[in-house]
Structure formats: structure tokens, C-alpha cells
Amino acid sequence: MSQRSCGTNYLSWALDYLGMDERLCAYLTTPYREITVELPLLRKNGIVVFKGYRVQHNHARGPFKGGIRYHPEMNLAHAHALAELMTWKTALVNIPFGGAKGGITCDPAALDEVEREMLTKLYTRRMANLFGPESDIPAPDMGTGPQEMAWIYDAYSGYTSGHHPGVVTGKPLQLGGSIGRIEATGRGVSLVTKWAAEALNMSFPDVTVAIQGFGNVGVHTARYLKQVGCRIIAVSDVDGALYNQAGLDIEAVRKTCEEKKISVNQALDYGDSIKQDELLALDVAILIPAAIGDAIHEDNAPKVKARLIVEAANMPITHEGERILTSNGITIIPDIMANAGGVTVSYLEWIQNRSGLIWNLEEVEKKTDHILYQAWCALCRRRQNELSYRQAAYLIAVERVAQSSALRGYI
Ligand SMILES: NC(=O)C1=CN([C@@H]2O[C@H](COP(=O)(O)OP(=O)(O)OC[C@H]3O[C@@H](n4cnc5c(N)ncnc54)[C@H](O)[C@@H]3O)[C@@H](O)[C@H]2O)C=CC1
Numbered sequence: 001m002s003q004r005s006c007g008t009n010y011l012s013w014a015l016d017y018l019g020m021d022e023r024l025c026a027y028l029t030t031p032y033r034e035i036t037v038e039l040p041l042l043r044k045n046g047i048v049v050f051k052g053y054r055v056q057h058n059h060a061r062g063p064f065k066g067g068i069r070y071h072p073e074m075n076l077a078h079a080h081a082l083a084e085l086m087t088w089k090t091a092l093v094n095i096p097f098g099g100a101k102g103g104i105t106c107d108p109a110a111l112d113e114v115e116r117e118m119l120t121k122l123y124t125r126r127m128a129n130l131f132g133p134e135s136d137i138p139a140p141d142m143g144t145g146p147q148e149m150a151w152i153y154d155a156y157s158g159y160t161s162g163h164h165p166g167v168v169t170g171k172p173l174q175l176g177g178s179i180g181r182i183e184a185t186g187r188g189v190s191l192v193t194k195w196a197a198e199a200l201n202m203s204f205p206d207v208t209v210a211i212q213g214f215g216n217v218g219v220h221t222a223r224y225l226k227q228v229g230c231r232i233i234a235v236s237d238v239d240g241a242l243y244n245q246a247g248l249d250i251e252a253v254r255k256t257c258e259e260k261k262i263s264v265n266q267a268l269d270y271g272d273s274i275k276q277d278e279l280l281a282l283d284v285a286i287l288i289p290a291a292i293g294d295a296i297h298e299d300n301a302p303k304v305k306a307r308l309i310v311e312a313a314n315m316p317i318t319h320e321g322e323r324i325l326t327s328n329g330i331t332i333i334p335d336i337m338a339n340a341g342g343v344t345v346s347y348l349e350w351i352q353n354r355s356g357l358i359w360n361l362e363e364v365e366k367k368t369d370h371i372l373y374q375a376w377c378a379l380c381r382r383r384q385n386e387l388s389y390r391q392a393a394y395l396i397a398v399e400r401v402a403q404s405s406a407l408r409g410y411i
């Protein structure tokens with residue numbers, strides 16, 4: 001399990017800094033509810049029992065909110081850590097939600113489409129009494145996307161005999177999804193990267209960038225950064241990495257990988273294959289981990305040459321990794337700020353679903369940019385060039401959650 005298995009260290013630090021009672025730590029880290037369910041799926045060779053999870057961490061500020069992850073290493077402890085992170089993320093960007101996370105221990109690529117549908121609907125039926133537009137609202141995370149959200153919507157509608165599109169966000173447009181949600185996380189990462197680079201007086205967009213992870217978040221981050229003029233010199237996925245010092249043609253790499261069903265390191269018309277760990281050690285201005293947790297740790301952190309790391313993934317850096325990077329003068333923009341564009345557009349989707357309004361892309365982007373920029377400015381004000389961005393982010397988030405909890409009489 002991750003060294004940064006939950007934000008307890010940062011939380012303790014924040015409570016201490018804020019002069020709050022350390023005993024609050026137990027309340028603020030203990031999940032409201034943790035559920036594990038068994039999911040027996042009939043496959044060709046018989047029944048296979050999968051495990052599903054939902055951890056509802058805190059709902060002092062609004063309904064539980066957070067993604068659904070399908071990954072072979074998903075477990076209850078990961079769901080707990082990621083749910084807690086959602087509590088701080090929604091508080092930091094000041095949207096009226098709490099934090100939750102869920103998922104299934106499975107390799108989605110090893111399941112066919114019918115199996116993924118059966119498993120998703122089974123999971124939803126098991127969780128249906130927890131889910132609801134006013135209580136707990138799932139969304140995509142690693143290994144899930146609009147199709148899984150459509151199945152969740154359908155299974156929940158069956159359970160309630162009604163239409164409640166606000167029960168889940170990240171849905172396809174045809175089912176009440178918001179325009180802009182698919183690319184929202186990557187777009188948000190690219191905006192935050194720009195603001196952070198400018199704050200560091202880097203010559204943005206004239207910078208080199210390496211991105212670990214070429215899924216939903218990695219691809220869209222790469223596309224937006226390239227669009228504004230950055231040079232993306234390397235990207236990677238679970239099988240390997242692709243490097244081109246002159247800059248990768250991101251759209252061509254994405255299209256080739258999708259059409260030929262190959263990994264990025266096989267798209268050799270566009271660059272050279274390198275090892276995944278080599279990507280982290282490249283001489284780039286900006287490094288963006290956009291894949292798994294704990295990707296940067298004590299062994300590889302000393303090799304990182306980037307000046308700025310933007311955490312597009314959730315918890316991509318271990319505590320020890322962070323200590324090494326920081327002592328080497330590398331600036332880190334924390335996950336709860338960097339990747340908050342996703343949950344922000346989820347919030348806008350939820351509002352549209354509940355109000356019956358349908359906003360166009362310009363409206364969604366304008367509202368998103370406003371929310372993210374407010375959070376970024378609050379972060380910059382709070383750190384006053386003395387604290388790390390993560391410390392400032394935790395101070396803002398913990399204070400907001402503590403205030404709401406106190407007003408409700410929880411603490
Ligand atoms: N999808 C969303 O809206 C949001 C996602 N995130 C976080 O962003 C990260 C990526 O999520 P998605 O892009 O949605 O997932 P995804 O499932 O679409 O893509 C994951 C990518 O990571 C790659 N990968 C997996 N293991 C790897 C490894 N060891 N080395 C290099 N690459 C590896 C996969 O091959 C794939 O390219 C996760 O940490 C997730 O929690 C955070 C906020 C919102």
C-alpha cells in the first residue's frame with residue numbers, strides 16, 4: 001500500500017498549523033462508511049467472484065462525490081485514500097460536495113463488453129441504496145469512462161423506477177452528460193500547468209514536457225498543452241514510452257494507437273521507444289505523472305530533472321519521493337489542484353441535470369475556468385511563497401471542511 005496511503009501526514013500538519021485540535025485528525029480521516037461487496041459474474045468458464053468497493057469519506061459540505069476505478073490493484077485501502085483525497089479536492093475548488101471513491105478489483109481490458117456491462121450493473125445494484133443525486137454521485141476514474149457511467153445510470157434508474165441523470169456524472173452526451181467532461185481533467189491540468197509555469201517565470205509555452213500515462217487524462221493534457229505551443233517530447237502507457245526530442249505529434253500517436261490497438265512505444269513512426277522510467281528522468285522543464293499512484297518514489301525521485309511536476313494523477317508521488325524532489329528544488333503542484341478540472345465539470349453536469357439546462361462548450365469552459373482560477377488564486381495567496389503548494393492546498397481544504405463540520409455540530 002502507498003506510503004501516501006492517505007493524507008494523514010498532510011492533515012496532521014495542517015491541523016497543527018491551523019492550531020486545531022489534533023484529535024480532529026481521527027474524525028477527518030475516518031470514513032463515514034466503507035462498503036465491500038462480492039460480485040459474482042458468470043463468465044464462459046463459470047462464475048468468477050469480483051470484489052467491489054465504495055468508501056464515502058466525508059459529506060460535511062455536500063453529497064459524496066468521486067470516481068469509480070477498475071484496476072487489478074484496486075482495494076479498500078486505495079478506495080479509502082482516494083476518497084479522502086476527494087474530500088480535500090472538492091473543498092479546495094469550493095464546490096458543494098464531499099469525498100468518495102469506489103471501484104472493482106479487475107482488469108477491464110480482460111473483460112469483454114458484455115461482461116463489463118454485467119459487472120458494472122451488478123456493482124451499481126449492490127450500491128444503489130448508497131448512490132443518489134443528493135447522496136453519492138459516482139464518476140469516471142482509471143479504467144472507466146462514459147460507457148460505464150451510462151450503465152450505472154441505467155441500473156440505478158431500474159432500481160428507483162425513475163430517471164435520475166444526476167446520480168452519476170461523466171455520462172455520454174446522449175444521456176445527460178455535459179459537453180466538455182471527457183476532456184475536462186486534462187484541460188484543467190493544462191490550465192494549472194500554465195499558471196504554475198508562469199508563477200515560476202518559466203518561458204511558457206516554450207517548454208518541454210514529458211507525460212506519464214496516455215489514457216483519458218494523459219491524452220487530453222498532452223493535446224491541450226501542445227495546442228498552446230508546448231513541446232511534448234515523451235509520453236508513456238502501461239507497456240512503455242515514446243520519445244521524440246523535436247516534439248511528438250500527439251494527435252497522430254493517439255489515432256495510431258487507437259486504430260492499430262497498439263501501445264505508445266509501438267508507434268515508431270513518430271518517435272523512439274524508451275523505458276518507462278527513462279521518461280521520468282528526461283531533461284524536461286515539466287513532468288506530468290498522469291497514470292498510477294506512487295509512480296515517483298525514493299528510488300527514481302533523485303533522477304528527476306524537471307523543474308516543475310504537475311500531479312495529473314491522484315497521489316503519484318510518495319512522501320519520501322516528495323521530500324527528495326522538494327530538497328532538489330523541484331516545485332510540485334498537488335493532485336487536488338492539478339486534476340480538479342474533472343470534478344469541476346462533473347459539478348456543472350450535475351447542475352445541468354438537476355436544472356434541466358443544457359450549456360454549450362463555451363459556457364462550460366467559462367464556468368470551469370472561473371472555478372479553477374479562483375482556487376488557484378486562493379492557493380497562491382495562502383502560500384505567500386513560504387509554504388508548498390500542497391501545504392497551502394491542505395490548509396484551505398481542511399479549514400473549509402472543519403468549518404462546515406463544526407456548523408453542523410459534528411465536531
Ligand atoms: N478520469 C478522470 O476524470 C480523472 C482521473 N484522475 C486520475 O488520473 C489518473 C489517470 O486516470 P485516467 O486517465 O482516467 O485513466 P485511464 O484508465 O484512462 O488511463 C490510464 C493510463 O495510465 C497508463 N498506465 C497504467 N499503469 C502505468 C504505468 N505503470 N506506467 C505508465 N503508464 C501507466 C495506462 O496504460 C493508461 O494509458 C489516475 O490517477 C486517476 O485517478 C484524476 C481526476 C479525474
Ligand SMILES: O=C(O)CCC(=O)C(=O)O
Pocket residue numbers: 065066067068086089137138139140141169170314339340342343344346
Ligand atoms: O468527476 C468526479 O466526480 C470525480 C473524478 C475523480 O474521481 C477524481 O477527481 O479523482
